[in-house]
Amino acid sequence: MNATAVAEGNLLLARSQMAFTLGFHIVVACLGVGFPVLMLIAEGLAIRTGDPTWYALARRWSKSFAVLFAVGAVSGTVLSFELGLLWPSFMGTFGAVIGLPFTLEGFAFFLEAIFVGIYLYGWDRLSPRAHWWAGVPIVLSGLASAWFVVTANAWMNSPEGFVLTGGVVTSADPLRAMLNQATPAQTAHMIVAAYMVSGFLVASVYAGSRLRGRNGVYHRRAMALGLTLGAVFAPIQIVVGDLSAKMVARTQPVKLAAMEGQFRTGPHAPLRIGGLPDEVTGQTNFALEIPGGLSWLAYGESSAVVRGLDSFPTTDWPPVALVHVAFQLMVGTGVALFALAVWSAWAAWRRRALPDGRGFLLAVVAAGPLAVLALEAGWVVTEVGRQPWIVQGVMRTTEAVTRAPGIGVLFTATLATYSLLGAGAVLILRLLAREPVPPARLEATSHAA
Amino acid sequence: MPPETAVLALLVVALTLYAVLGGADFGAGVWEVNTALQAPERERTLLYRAIGPVWEANHVWLIFALVVLQTAFPRASAAVMQALWLPLFLGLLGIVFRGAGFAFRSYAAGAVLQQQIWGVVFALGSTAAPFFLGAAAGAVASGRLAITSDGHFAGSFLTGWISPLSIFAAFFAVGGCAYLAAVYLTREAAQAGDQELAHLWRVRSLATGAWMGVLAFAGVAIVASDAPALWAGFRERGLPFVAVSFVTGCGSLFGLWRGGFGLAVTAAAATVGSVILGLAASQYPVLVPPGLTLDFAKAPDRVLLAVLCAVGGGVVVLVPALFLLFRTFKRRPRQPPGALGTLAVSCLAPGPKSRGRCR
Numbered sequence: 001m002n003a004t005a006v007a008e009g010n011l012l013l014a015r016s017q018m019a020f021t022l023g024f025h026i027v028v029a030c031l032g033v034g035f036p037v038l039m040l041i042a043e044g045l046a047i048r049t050g051d052p053t054w055y056a057l058a059r060r061w062s063k064s065f066a067v068l069f070a071v072g073a074v075s076g077t078v079l080s081f082e083l084g085l086l087w088p089s090f091m092g093t094f095g096a097v098i099g100l101p102f103t104l105e106g107f108a109f110f111l112e113a114i115f116v117g118i119y120l121y122g123w124d125r126l127s128p129r130a131h132w133w134a135g136v137p138i139v140l141s142g143l144a145s146a147w148f149v150v151t152a153n154a155w156m157n158s159p160e161g162f163v164l165t166g167g168v169v170t171s172a173d174p175l176r177a178m179l180n181q182a183t184p185a186q187t188a189h190m191i192v193a194a195y196m197v198s199g200f201l202v203a204s205v206y207a208g209s210r211l212r213g214r215n216g217v218y219h220r221r222a223m224a225l226g227l228t229l230g231a232v233f234a235p236i237q238i239v240v241g242d243l244s245a246k247m248v249a250r251t252q253p254v255k256l257a258a259m260e261g262q263f264r265t266g267p268h269a270p271l272r273i274g275g276l277p278d279e280v281t282g283q284t285n286f287a288l289e290i291p292g293g294l295s296w297l298a299y300g301e302s303s304a305v306v307r308g309l310d311s312f313p314t315t316d317w318p319p320v321a322l323v324h325v326a327f328q329l330m331v332g333t334g335v336a337l338f339a340l341a342v343w344s345a346w347a348a349w350r351r352r353a354l355p356d357g358r359g360f361l362l363a364v365v366a367a368g369p370l371a372v373l374a375l376e377a378g379w380v381v382t383e384v385g386r387q388p389w390i391v392q393g394v395m396r397t398t399e400a401v402t403r404a405p406g407i408g409v410l411f412t413a414t415l416a417t418y419s420l421l422g423a424g425a426v427l428i429l430r431l432l433a434r435e436p437v438p439p440a441r442l443e444a445t446s447h448a449a
Numbered sequence: 450m451p452p453e454t455a456v457l458a459l460l461v462v463a464l465t466l467y468a469v470l471g472g473a474d475f476g477a478g479v480w481e482v483n484t485a486l487q488a489p490e491r492e493r494t495l496l497y498r499a500i501g502p503v504w505e506a507n508h509v510w511l512i513f514a515l516v517v518l519q520t521a522f523p524r525a526s527a528a529v530m531q532a533l534w535l536p537l538f539l540g541l542l543g544i545v546f547r548g549a550g551f552a553f554r555s556y557a558a559g560a561v562l563q564q565q566i567w568g569v570v571f572a573l574g575s576t577a578a579p580f581f582l583g584a585a586a587g588a589v590a591s592g593r594l595a596i597t598s599d600g601h602f603a604g605s606f607l608t609g610w611i612s613p614l615s616i617f618a619a620f621f622a623v624g625g626c627a628y629l630a631a632v633y634l635t636r637e638a639a640q641a642g643d644q645e646l647a648h649l650w651r652v653r654s655l656a657t658g659a660w661m662g663v664l665a666f667a668g669v670a671i672v673a674s675d676a677p678a679l680w681a682g683f684r685e686r687g688l689p690f691v692a693v694s695f696v697t698g699c700g701s702l703f704g705l706w707r708g709g710f711g712l713a714v715t716a717a718a719a720t721v722g723s724v725i726l727g728l729a730a731s732q733y734p735v736l737v738p739p740g741l742t743l744d745f746a747k748a749p750d751r752v753l754l755a756v757l758c759a760v761g762g763g764v765v766v767l768v769p770a771l772f773l774l775f776r777t778f779k780r781r782p783r784q785p786p787g788a789l790g791t792l793a794v795s796c797l798a799p800g801p802k803s804r805g806r807c808r
Binding site for chain 2: 011063066067069070071073074075076077078080081083084085086087091092093094095096097099100102103104105106107109110111113115116120121125126137169171172174176177182288303343402403404406408410413417421424425427428431433435
């Protein structure tokens with residue numbers, strides 16, 4: 001087999017492996033960013049009010065966080081190796097340009113790991129205040145990690161800050177690369193998503209418990225706190241998401257065209273809700289069209305010209321149907337979560353309490369998986385929407401992929417490993433959830449003492 | 450000093466710290482394998498308690514070294530990643546299972562079977578990781594990787610990394626981790642006041658230390674016969690490091706013998722550290738032998754300077770944080786524990802007070 005044939009064969013496998021491991025890591029990483037916020041709020045409330053329920057929640061959550069952090073740390077390590085193992089030409093050529101955010105992320109992660117150690121093992125060694133403060137760097141460095149890593153991805157979407165001569169980077173401005181055009185909107189979009197996913201997932205777990213009859217103050221508060229975090233960020237995400245789409249219109253018009261199923265270039269481009277693009281006929285069928293909506297959303301004027309897929313050679317098109325459907329899923333889910341946020345806020349304002357009904361609890365249960373769905377769909381839009389490029393307009397994914405054999409075996413081994421990892425994490429989290437609610441146990445201890 | 454040399458020095462320091470700190474965490478798992486997971490619960494508790502708070506932070510040195518390598522010497526990194534994908538991938542599996550196994554085991558309280566399973570996973574992962582990472586390091590050092598001076602790998606993707614030195618390095622790395630762990634655990638046990646365990650680990654570390662000393666000489670012989678280029682550099686620049694390693698190695702054994710465990714820990718770390726520093730010095734200025742030099746592989750100067758600035762800034766934040774971590778957990782607690790725990794328990798105590806503020 002010659003090198004090109006190996007590359008062709010490897011491409012699908014390497015992309016599948018990357019998609020799978022990133023798709024796994026992104027959920028755990030988001031929880032790693034968002035969960036500590038909930039933990040610290042609960043612990044802060046425990047210190048402020050002296051209420052043992054908050055304390056119990058914080059302590060319980062810190063165990064779940066420990067498991068999730070370990071899984072996130074190892075799956076993140078896999079990714080940092082994978083970049084080089086699967087895409088050696090990409091990292092060999094551009095490692096210097098995007099290495100700065102990775103290095104800085106290394107520091108942020110370092111700081112996080114240090115304070116995670118102090119926080120998790122310091123419950124009985126530090127004063128309550130000192131312990132709470134040990135959690136603050138976890139929140140901040142989680143935020144910073146997410147920001148740094150996403151700047152590297154933003155650079156792949158909007159590459160700047162380097163000179164390429166004969167396939168070699170001869171000069172580079174790593175700061176400009178890091179602060180590329182796509183960075184502000186994309187990093188904000190990701191971080192807000194991390195908070196939403198964490199909030200809604202936690203709320204979802206406890207709403208489930210409540211539906212099964214565990215309806216005490218512990219479960220109510222846990223759900224309310226998670227839901228509050230999700231609900232605060234849901235409306236913000238709509239604004240940030242809109243900014244993201246406007247940025248894509250500027251930096252990656254072909255991705256925008258695929259997202260919207262817009263084949264024809266022209267003014268008054270409609271906004272499509274739903275629909276299935278057909279690359280052969282160049283039509284997006286079954287969509288509800290709002291005339292001029294896309295032109296208005298992307299450029300602020302309903303008469304603005306939107307470049308459709310027809311202004312780009314078909315060899316530069318991403319898989320249109322997949323990108324469009326993923327985008328629709330993300331937006332649809334985001335709107336649904338926003339609706340839930342409005343429902344919760346309205347009830348909280350009118351009745352001074354969250355609704356108790358079965359319908360509301362079912363909606364909250366659904367919100368967790370939906371938030372994850374939106375997250376994954378958004379990631380598909382970003383990554384698949386950039387194909388066939390690994391670095392938009394500069395390097396094709398085929399050029400980047402490794403020539404090493406055995407990538408199929410590697411992928412199989414990875415699938416097996418991650419299945420074990422995922423199953424293990426779920427088992428342990430369930431085990432933690434089955435423990436009796438801590439206050440009861442502590443009470444027993446104090447009676448005994 | 451040109452920026453690329455400074456960054457290379459950073460890289461070597463990071464790898465050394467990874468070996469000295471992270472290596473001991475792996476070593477704890479290696480001992481679990483060595484005792485066929487039959488260690489009594491008390492022994493295991495010490496082991497888990499010792500690495501619990503620090504292993505995540507110790508692990509980051511590897512990530513740090515990796516990102517610096519990718520950033521500052523991208524073409525060397527790409528070549529090595531292609532040539533060594535198999536041992537690196539296997540080492541990575543070890544890292545994944547070690548970390549997951551440890552965390553899962555720690556939080557599977559009550560579920561005996563699950564704890565046992567994750568204990569096995571942790572032990573095997575902890576052994577596989579240094580084995581394959583050691584093999585990868587040995588493969589680079591051997592100079593037998595078919596990497597051309599323009600950074601292309603032309604060898605076998607499956608077996609290109611196997612050589613006498615890489616096999617030796619794999620076992621040597623596992624042994625080194627076990628040695629570090631045994632010495633550190635001797636001190637931990639002594640600090641915890643458990644004389645019996647301290648004695649056990651002391652005997653283990655003396656035996657492993659003596660055995661590793663013999664192996665180290667064998668290693669020098671293998672380098673002489675299997676890696677001529679490294680051997681030449683070694684004779685030129687490696688000898689001081691060998692001397693340091695020998696002296697500190699003897700020092701750690703002496704410390705163990707005489708019960709000076711603080712000395713033993715420092716000296717053992719220095720022994721392992723100087724092996725890595727000696728390897729790097731012998732190889733300099735070749736980055737990936739035989740022919741990939743620092744000059745060729747380095748990123749543009751601006752990138753190197755950015756990395757140096759980032760590291761400078763990072764160190765300012767990191768050093769106090771690391772200090773705090775090790776001070777909190779690697780010293781005997783001075784204050785009675787349970788500050789926040791006490792708060793909760795007292796709040797829950799029956800009586801009229803339990804509703805109010807509890808401070």
